[in-house]
Amino acid sequence: xxxxxxxxxxxxxxxxxxxxxxxxxxxxxxxxxxxxxxxxxxxxxxxxxxxxxxxxxxxxxxxxxxxxxxxxxxxxxxxxxxxxxxxxxxxxxxxxxxxxxxxxxxxxxxxxxxxxxxxxxxxxxxxxxxxxxxxxxxxxxxxxxxxxxxxxxxxxxxxxxxxxxxxxxxxxxxxxxxxxxxxxxxxxxxxxxxxxxxxxxxxxxxxxxxxxxxxxxxxxxxxxxxxxxxxxxxxxxxxxxxxxxxxxxxxxxxxxxxxxxxxxxxxxxxxxxxxxxxxxxxxxxxxxxxxxxxxxxxxxxxxxxxxxxxxxxxxxxxxxxxxxxxxxxxxxxxxxxxxxxxxxxxxxxxxxxxxxxxx
Numbered sequence: 001x002x003x004x005x006x007x008x009x010x011x012x013x014x015x016x017x018x019x020x021x022x023x024x025x026x027x028x029x030x031x032x033x034x035x036x037x038x039x040x041x042x043x044x045x046x047x048x049x050x051x052x053x054x055x056x057x058x059x060x061x062x063x064x065x066x067x068x069x070x071x072x073x074x075x076x077x078x079x080x081x082x083x084x085x086x087x088x089x090x091x092x093x094x095x096x097x098x099x100x101x102x103x104x105x106x107x108x109x110x111x112x113x114x115x116x117x118x119x120x121x122x123x124x125x126x127x128x129x130x131x132x133x134x135x136x137x138x139x140x141x142x143x144x145x146x147x148x149x150x151x152x153x154x155x156x157x158x159x160x161x162x163x164x165x166x167x168x169x170x171x172x173x174x175x176x177x178x179x180x181x182x183x184x185x186x187x188x189x190x191x192x193x194x195x196x197x198x199x200x201x202x203x204x205x206x207x208x209x210x211x212x213x214x215x216x217x218x219x220x221x222x223x224x225x226x227x228x229x230x231x232x233x234x235x236x237x238x239x240x241x242x243x244x245x246x247x248x249x250x251x252x253x254x255x256x257x258x259x260x261x262x263x264x265x266x267x268x269x270x271x272x273x274x275x276x277x278x279x280x281x282x283x284x285x286x287x288x289x290x291x292x293x294x295x296x297x298x299x300x301x302x303x304x305x306x307x308x309x310x311x312x313x314x315x316x317x318x319x320x321x322x323x324x325x326x327x328x329x330x331x332x333x334x335x336x337x338x339x340x341x342x343x344x345x346x347x348x349x350x351x352x353x354x355x356x357x358x359x
Contacts, residue, residue: 156321190249207324
């Protein structure tokens with residue numbers, strides 16, 4: 001038994017070494033791409049060679065599936081040739097962990113090293129080698145995609161493909177933002193911006209903290225009305241004064257003005273959690289309004305949200321399985337992708353878009 005265990009350990013170590021070598025080669029190839037690749041064929045051949053190395057690494061099992069339903073609420077930025085879309089639902093094949101034939105989801109987190117200090121402490125979202133689906137690795141805008149089984153998620157029974165897809169990024173990152181608020185039941189939660197993630201966080205908060213009032217700050221009157229229908233206790237404009245200061249506020253906007261307004265709306269010791277992948281420069285001048293006494297003093301704190309962990313995705317799916325949250329989504333055929341993207345650019349959307357492949 002000791003000999004068999006030793007052999008298995010050696011096999012796992014050898015597989016891990018091969019995979020690490022392939023990963024480093026992929027990183028080097030991307031760097032080389034920026035500097036020396038002169039033709040599209042050179043790049044294509046290099047990528048094919050690296051992917052072949054990964055697939056040959058013993059012990060690294062690949063999940064391959066046709067993503068029948070794809071959610072494209074926000075398409076990730078990526079280098080040329082990377083297939084977009086980072087929230088995917090499909091059927092597993094070529095698996096060894098019980099996922100064969102099962103419905104599985106792929107979230108924003110495509111992979112992490114699983115050995116650094118951040119991964120070992122449960123913060124794989126901060127891993128230096130974190131890879132995002134549709135940005136650093138091929139996403140689901142295709143018939144098939146490949147991903148390590150450990151980074152897929154079995155979908156609960158009763159949760160349809162269409163309902164699951166929007167939860168795999170907007171839902172999971174919202175779950176993480178709510179966790180970082182360190183909220184206690186009965187404390188006031190504020191949400192500034194109310195879109196694909198915000199409307200899910202409102203439902204999470206009502207399920208996890210039933211005695212906590214939720215205040216929503218949004219410029220659009222339609223978003224304010226929608227939040228009230230979902231159970232918000234108050235809704236007003238970004239600069240409006242809420243009924244009482246909030247103990248924590250989650251910002252999901254790409255703008256700076258909501259940051260300044262949210263800091264003023266916080267109670268002493270309050271926490272502002274910024275759930276945004278970027279902030280635009282258009283209204284950066286709003287930061288000049290910051291006043292130390294009004295906005296920062298009395299131990300107010302600011303924290304950003306970076307990526308998601310697998311536990312965030314599982315926690316979000318668990319709430320959905322219990323019926324606590326449900327995304328509002330508009331379903332379009334695959335041919336409607338351009339329409340969806342154009343409407344996203346125009347802004348003012350309340351729902352996520354789900355592209356449904358025929359068949």
